Amino acid sequence: MTSTNASALTVNLSGAVDGHDSGGNIYRPFSVFSVLTLTLLAMLVLATFVWNLLVLVTILRVRTFHRVPHNLVASMAISDVMVAALVMPLSLVHELNGRLWKLGRVLCQVWISFDVLCCTASIWNVTAIALDRYWSITRHLEYTLKTRKKISNVMIALTWLLSSIISLSPLFGWGETYSEGMKCQVSQEPSYTIFSTFGAFYLPLCVVLFVYWKIYKAAKFRIGSRKTNTITPMAENPPQASSPQRLPSSIIIKACKPGQAYFF
Numbered sequence: 122m123t124s125t126n127a128s129a130l131t132v133n134l135s136g137a138v139d140g141h142d143s144g145g146n147i148y149r150p151f152s153v154f155s156v157l158t159l160t161l162l163a164m165l166v167l168a169t170f171v172w173n174l175l176v177l178v179t180i181l182r183v184r185t186f187h188r189v190p191h192n193l194v195a196s197m198a199i200s201d202v203m204v205a206a207l208v209m210p211l212s213l214v215h216e217l218n219g220r221l222w223k224l225g226r227v228l229c230q231v232w233i234s235f236d237v238l239c240c241t242a243s244i245w246n247v248t249a250i251a252l253d254r255y256w257s258i259t260r261h262l263e264y265t266l267k268t269r270k271k272i273s274n275v276m277i278a279l280t281w282l283l284s285s286i287i288s289l290s291p292l293f294g295w296g297e298t299y300s301e302g303m304k305c306q307v308s309q310e311p312s313y314t315i316f317s318t319f320g321a322f323y324l325p326l327c328v329v330l331f332v333y334w335k336i337y338k339a340a341k342f343r344i345g346s347r348k349t350n351t352i353t354p355m356a357e358n359p360p361q362a363s364s365p366q367r368l369p370s371s372i373i374i375k376a377c378k379p380g381q382a383y384f385f
Contacts, residue, residue, distance in 0.1 A: 167205075176198045189270055197243055204236075233291070245283060259339050
């Protein structure tokens, strides 16, 4: 009986050294570096959530922020809060499991959908803010407060609509996000990859670069026009030196000796 227990203990110890448990499952012991990395990532998740939540609460509580472009900033804060609350924690779990998904197909689809939805919405919100700045600079007479509010609401609606189309397409058969080998990733269908990367990254990138280039040109033109339209005042003729006027002799006093004065 004692020899049997000793042999079982030897098998368990050898399995632990090899990275296997008694059931034959592979596990990975955590090193100090991995623990520090996970701690920093957890702090990053918490900081992202708290920071964007504070931004959102500030915009909602301060009445002067209930206007453009703060509604666009609020939309971007909402997408970032959703990333920190719904996407990043599951990403940590995914990393803890050695990038193997053990939470099932449904939760994998939900995670990938929210990941693509929130990240795409955040990128397009940045694009909407850039467009709002461009129109407010180049068309400041036509781009009134009422028009600006309508256009910003339309841009917010289009942002979330386009992000939903890109993120929910795999749920309707355009590729697969979960595989039987415990792999959970964005659909690798070539047509979907082209569509999603173009709509979620390359198109907004081109729009932002073009808009800020136009903003730079408009600002440079305004600065140049101000310099050319400035009026330099002409220097006045210097006053001619006039001969000193001689004061009346009755008020000119010259003291020669103490107590004596002579009038000229």
